[in-house]
Amino acid sequence: MNISLHGKRAIVSGSTAGIGLAIAAGLAEAGAEVVINGRTEGRVLQAIKHIQSKLPGAKLIGVAADLSTxxxxxxxxxxxxxxxxxxxxxxxxxxxxxxxxSDEExxxxxxxxxxxxxxxxxxxxxxxxTAQWGRVMFLSSESALQIPTEMVHYxxxxxxxxxxSRGLAETLAGTGVTVNAVLPGPTRSEGVGSFFQQMAEEKGVGSEALERDFITENRPTSIIRRLATVEEVANMVVYLASRQASATTGAALRVDGGVVRAIA
Structure with a gap:
């Protein structure tokens, strides 16, 4: 399958690190013009340089903005x-x-x-x-289906x-715009890596050993028995953004390594 997104413009919110950065890079590699977003100009410029170092011809636009406001x-x-x-x-x-x-949190x-x-x-x-073509995606999580007691708010x-995601997909039925949710499982992103590193230092163990213990103790249903990579999650998003994914909409697609024990 040859995925080409040439002539398309993509916005990836929160794309200066982790899964977002990998998604931005994947879309750029497929030929899309990609809008990189983060809260600070420094982080945005750093992300752009990172992608351009691997994809010199990448078409990138940087926008520093806190999209939670x-x-x-x-x-x-x-x-x-x-x-x-x-x-x-x-x-x-x-x-x-x-x-x-707290209420504020x-x-x-x-x-x-x-x-x-x-x-x-x-x-x-x-x-x-209006254009009769578009792709909207929401990065959810396996935690949406198995609420973690250690962070119920998340x-x-x-x-x-x-x-x-499902409501918007049904709202846009028959328009040529697809809407889907992507559910990563435990993923070795920048935030998760920092979290494990901090825990490893506090416990006096190696981060790799801590990751293995986390999967065994907290996500024992994992079939791949490891953290996913950010690129593995990004691959699903790039596919959903493609013309080839035109019949996939209203779906919640898991990239969770089999953590969720469900057939569908």
Whole structure:
């Protein structure tokens, strides 16, 4: 299968590191013009240099904006007026006991993980409908299906994204615009790597051993028995962005290494 996204413009929110950066690189490699987004100009420029070092001919646009806020989203809308592909990747996570999560933290998680995706989809999807072609994706998580007790607020926001994704897909039925959710499992992203490194230092063990123990103790249903790579997640997104994925919509596609014990 030869995936070509030449002539398409993609926006990837939260794409300066981890899964978002890998998705941006994958879309650029397929020929798309990609909008790189992060909260600071420095991080955005660093991400652009990283991609260009591997793909010298990549077409990239950098927009520094905090998309968890209306002001930040408005800044993106003013700079990038059109998109063919929208990947709502921006998200945060933080392990915390349920009884210690404040109202402010709940609201912050919803602003970052859910409302950023709602705002961007509400703005760009109508343009895709007019063009009779478009791709909208939401980065959810296996935690949407198996709410982690160590971060209930995170899992709840990821479940919300599944509802938004399916609802928007049905709203856009017959328009030529597909809408899907992607559910990564435990993935070796920058944030997760830092989390494991910190835990390893606190426990006085190696990070690789800690990762193996995490899978064994916390995700024992994993079939691949390891963390996924960010590139493995990005590959699914690149496919969904392609013309070849025209009949895939309203779906929640897992890249979880088999963690979720379900046939469908």
């Amino acid at each position: 209306l002001d930040g989203a408005s800044r993106l809308f003013a700079r990038v007026t059109r998109a063919d592909i929208l990947v709502n990747n921006l998200g945060i996570f933080a392990p915390k006991a349920f009884f210690d999560i 709940w609201q912050h998680f919803f602003d970052v993980n859910v409302m950023s995706a709602v705002r961007l989809s509400r703005h760009y999807a109508p343009q895709m409908v 899992g709840t926001t990821k479940t919300a994204l599944l509802a938004v």
